[in-house]
Amino acid sequence: MAEAGSNLIRSRVHRALSRPNLLMGADRELVLLTALAAVILIFVVLTWYAALFGVAVWLIALAALRMMAKADPLMRRVYIRHISYKTFYRATSSPWRRY
Numbered sequence: 001m002a003e004a005g006s007n008l009i010r011s012r013v014h015r016a017l018s019r020p021n022l023l024m025g026a027d028r029e030l031v032l033l034t035a036l037a038a039v040i041l042i043f044v045v046l047t048w049y050a051a052l053f054g055v056a057v058w059l060i061a062l063a064a065l066r067m068m069a070k071a072d073p074l075m076r077r078v079y080i081r082h083i084s085y086k087t088f089y090r091a092t093s094s095p096w097r098r099y
Contacts, residue, residue, distance in 0.1 A: 020073035026065035027076050034061040 023031045038058035042051045068075050 020069075022069060022073060024062065024066070026062060026069045027073070030065050030076060031062060034058055034065070 021028045035058055038054040041057070042054040044050075072078065
């Protein structure tokens with residue numbers, strides 16, 4: 001007797017389509033945004049102190065973003081969705097709960 005799922009059509013799902021979009025172990029957009037902010041800081045101020053401060057800020061932000069991505073690679077999207085639905089789903093219980 002044949003297995004139950006042997007006659008089903010199978011489709012390959014490529015790994016790149018289902019993996020989160022990460023760069024250097026963190027969310028791609030946030031890494032590029034913090035790098036852009038650090039580069040703008042470095043090239044606007046044009047001092048060695050600004051360069052060291054910009055690199056330090058970027059490395060600290062990158063470490064925080066990597067910890068965030070390690071906990072949940074889609075945390076940025078979840079947080080944005082949480083903020084947009086905050087007015088609809090309150091943290092308190094419903095006033096109609098007792099009825």
